[in-house]
Amino acid sequence: MTTFGEMLMYDVAIIGAGVVGCAVARELSGLRMSVALIEARGDIGDATSKANTAILHTGFDCVPGSLESAMVARGYRLLGDYAPTVGIPIEGTGALLVAWSKEELDTLPKLALKALENGYDACEIIDSEAVYRAVPDLGSGALGGLTVPGESIICSWTTALAYATEAKARGCTLLLATAVTGVNVGDRVTTLETTGGQVQARWVVNAAGLGGDVIDRMFGFDRFTIVPRRGELLVFDKLSRPKAPRIVLPVPSSKGKGVLISPTIYGNVMLGPTSENLTDRADTSTTEEGFAFLLGKGRSLMPSLLEEDVTAAYAGLRASTEHSDFVVAASGEKRYIRLGGIRSTGLTASMALGEHVRTLLGEHGVTPGVRDVLPEPPRMPNIGEAFPRPYERDDLIDADPLYGTVTCFCERVTEGEIRDALQSAIPPRDPDGLRRRTRALMGRCQGFFCGAQVAALMEGPRAPAEAAHG
Amino acid sequence: MAETLRPDVLIVGGGPAGLTAARSLRRLGVAGVLVLDREEEAGGIPRHSDHLGYGIRDLRSVMKGPAYARRLVDRAQQAGAEIITSATVTGWAGERSLLATTPSGRIRFDAGAVILATGARERPRAARMVPGDRPLGVFTTGQLQQEVHLRHAEVGSRAVIVGSELVSWSAVLTLRHAGCSVALMTTEFECPEVYAPVAFAGRALLGGPLARATKVVRIIGRNRVEAVEIEHLVTGQRRMVACDTVVFTGDWVPDHELARSAGIDLDPGHRGPLVDTDLATSVGGVFAAGNLLHPVDTADVAALDGRHVAASVVRWLGDGPASRSAVRLVAGDPFDWVAPGLIGDHMVGPPRDRLLLWSHQAQSFPTVVARQGGAIIGRRTLPWPVSPGRVFRVPWSLVRRADPLGGDVTIGLN
Structure with missing residues (x-):
């Protein structure tokens, strides 16, 4: 980074710190170049990325030959390898597509064939009996299924945070709460007008998700329009987790991917999403219609699931476009790379998209080498249910009693973890950010017991004596 | 695991029910009585209910919530019960063994008997x-x-x-x-x-x-x-x-996760443990008390559950397993649940000799009827109303004539 007075100047500026922007920032900051990651919201992964179905996809049902298919297949391997090295929780639960009608049953062989075309050869068609053996709590009427053993569940929050944390350690500048309001492409340098002043960069990467088309137009293109597609999700109590040993997928139809039931990495069960095109790009409210639709689906897919309480209901917005594929292109003239129309598969594809941006830069003569010395990858706190967490680790509690001081009882989050998050490289700015880093407040009581205590901790750590004694 | 403790009775939850049970057990001569509470201070929900109305039935005085909570803690400790705070029970290690996380390490508790007094929370x-x-x-x-x-x-x-x-x-x-x-x-x-x-x-x-x-x-x-x-x-x-x-x-729900994870039978109405008039659950030596069983009645009623369950626990520690009664109390219209849900073997009534019921309809001067095998075995017209959103209390004598071999007893309104 070069500073001209108050002006900030970078080799590459990435707009959007969702999971894709963070992955690109991580990749590029490993090279001999200066990188800025600019985010309009106050936290990373705070828009589309935070309300994802959080599945690591094999890409078995992508459009064969598409960029999405290639990126998902490559990203699946890259993220699958990266996750354990930095501590992103991931569980290989596998998925089962369930056919509920003759028509859907007839589609299964075609899907198995499509999986092969996508380079995935582990699918298997099973009969109704095997379906119920795999997921005994399914509602009646399942005629058969297709297994996709490679589908996994992953923590999408930790993924974005790990990328951004590593990017920052590698020297990337993170500009949060900084919205890009204008673009001026000069001969050698592009100036971005932002709510935090001007930022200059030689190259700009557009990973702005829901705002991707707006940024694209600022660069003088008119290639796509984002339609925010709302997906509402219901998260059921942890006690329902045994009912969903694997991801239960519907057979895709012309109406979209439909409603799935999935275990979550935090030990809950998720039902959703709905699919509804909106005009408001910030409307993440849930609706009566959405709830009614999901409960109706749940009643036929898995009636016993509805006996459990709903722990959380939320809605995410997917950046859908008029194109069926990712809208990715580089303009040498404008030194600009667009990563548009990245839908929910973007989580899986994220690291491959990072690599792809590097390749595109190379094709335009930007070929900085890898830095001689890279910092060690970060070690992210585990918030996955399947792996040991601090409250159950004698070694951690012995070393620091705050890891034995449970603050959020429902999710068993300790005061030590909350302190760590608040002192981390990218600390949370609000209770929602803390929830994504620690799971605090995301449990069944939704703050009845610990809400006030968590809020107090966010205002500042307690004196050690007070913490130990209470 | 830092250590294993072996109390005679382990009480999970230091609210009115748990603390009162602890004091009563000590006064009945039980040596090792240990209360676990996950908060930094025991006392339960009254700790932050800063208004009058507490202690009427159990302490025969009228006090504010925080003072009541402190009083129950003091009385349990004075009686010789031990209270460990900041101790979150994380699961079972055996029928009467539990694991807890505390700032000084994880602890395993192998108890002679367990009382679940984990209370309720608002939905x-x-x-x-x-x-x-x-x-x-x-x-x-x-x-x-x-x-x-x-x-x-x-x-x-x-x-x-x-x-x-x-x-x-x-x-x-x-x-x-x-x-x-x-x-x-x-x-x-x-x-x-x-x-x-x-x-x-x-x-x-x-x-x-x-x-x-x-x-x-x-x-x-x-x-x-x-x-x-x-x-x-x-x-x-x-x-x-x-x-x-x-x-x-x-819109209270019982904090029943520990009970469920032990495989204890739950009451389908209130979703807390299904207990008999001794407040014994379906797992031998595991009892329950307080608003976990009737979400929710007032704190003093929860506290008096604690006094009642202490006597049952002492009997269990002395006599060992008793055969479980087959007479089920069933909530009939307009009731959602009745607690306790089973008639026990000891011919003892429930706490305060009251059955607690929850209604979704209002009625003044209700006539409550108990039926077994098609016959009416009890009928009472009560001077207090049935009202949704609060517990309706019915004298135990309503079902005293129940035949131990006669099957379910249904309680409804006339």
Whole structure:
């Protein structure tokens, strides 16, 4: 980074710190170049990325030959390898597509064939009996299924945070709460007008998700329009987790991917999403219609699931476009790379998209080498249910009693973890950010017991004596 | 694992029921009585209910919640019970063995008997499936009272209270203390759910109107609550009410996770453990007491469960397993549940010789009828009303004539 007075100047500026922007920032900051990651919201992964179905996809049902298919297949391997090295929780639960009608049953062989075309050869068609053996709590009427053993569940929050944390350690500048309001492409340098002043960069990467088309137009293109597609999700109590040993997928139809039931990495069960095109790009409210639709689906897919309480209901917005594929292109003239129309598969594809941006830069003569010395990858706190967490680790509690001081009882989050998050490289700015880093407040009581205590901790750590004694 | 402790009786939950059970057990001569509480201070929900009304039936005095909580802690400790706070029970290691995480390490407890006294919590917004935005300013009473009384935090200036149970009026008092006015209180029922005197006094405090047969159908506000949309359940009419705070009150659910993870039979009505009149669960040596069994009755009633269960535990420690009775008490219309749900073997009645029931309909001067095998075995006309949103208490003598081999007894209104 070069500073001209108050002006900030970078080799590459990435707009959007969702999971894709963070992955690109991580990749590029490993090279001999200066990188800025600019985010309009106050936290990373705070828009589309935070309300994802959080599945690591094999890409078995992508459009064969598409960029999405290639990126998902490559990203699946890259993220699958990266996750354990930095501590992103991931569980290989596998998925089962369930056919509920003759028509859907007839589609299964075609899907198995499509999986092969996508380079995935582990699918298997099973009969109704095997379906119920795999997921005994399914509602009646399942005629058969297709297994996709490679589908996994992953923590999408930790993924974005790990990328951004590593990017920052590698020297990337993170500009949060900084919205890009204008673009001026000069001969050698592009100036971005932002709510935090001007930022200059030689190259700009557009990973702005829901705002991707707006940024694209600022660069003088008119290639796509984002339609925010709302997906509402219901998260059921942890006690329902045994009912969903694997991801239960519907057979895709012309109406979209439909409603799935999935275990979550935090030990809950998720039902959703709905699919509804909106005009408001910030409307993440849930609706009566959405709830009614999901409960109706749940009643036929898995009636016993509805006996459990709903722990959380939320809605995410997917950046859908008029194109069926990712809208990715580089303009040498404008030194600009667009990563548009990245839908929910973007989580899986994220690291491959990072690599792809590097390749595109190379094709335009930007070929900085890898830095001689890279910092060690970060070690992210585990918030996955399947792996040991601090409250159950004698070694951690012995070393620091705050890891034995449970603050959020429902999710068993300790005061030590909350302190760590608040002192981390990218600390949370609000209770929602803390929830994504620690799971605090995301449990069944939704703050009845610990809400006030968590809020107090966010205002500042307690004196050690007070913490130990209470 | 740091250590293993072997108390005679382990009590999970240091609220009114658990603390009272601990004191009673000591006074009945049980040597090792240990109470675990996950909060930094024991005392349970009364700790943050800073108003009068506590201690009436158990301590024969009238006190505020925090003082009552301290008093119960002191009395348990004076009697020789040990209380470990900041101890979160994380699961079972055996039939009467539990694991807990504490700041000084994880502890395993191998107990002679276990009493679950984990209480109840209010159902939060998500579980009630109220759609809309997810702004700041949405509370349960529990969270609101901790914010105000324990943390001295500011809440908003204009609140809508969802529910009109006893606890809802407690929320009114807390909001008033915090300088927040009440724009509206809503109840889905046609009549207020609490005792007339409370409602009468409460109405004077409320300041705002009480909307009956009304449901909150949406929360609006991107960052902070700006309004709620309400619907009249009879006319279907909807309107917006401006507010910056929403408090979801009542609609209690038992904190039953520990019971469920032990495979203990649950009552399908209240979803707490299914217990007999001894307050014994389906797992030998595991008992339950307090609002885990009847979400919720008042704190003093929960405390008196503790006194009752102590005697049962002493019997169990002395005699060992007793055969479990087959007579099930079933809630008939208009009741959702009856507690306890089984008639025990010792010919002892339930705590306070009262059956506790929960109704979804109101009725004055109700006649309660118990039936077994088609025959009426008991009938009582009671001077107190049945009302939704609060426990309805019925004398145990109603079912005293139940035949131990006669099958289920159904309790309903005439």
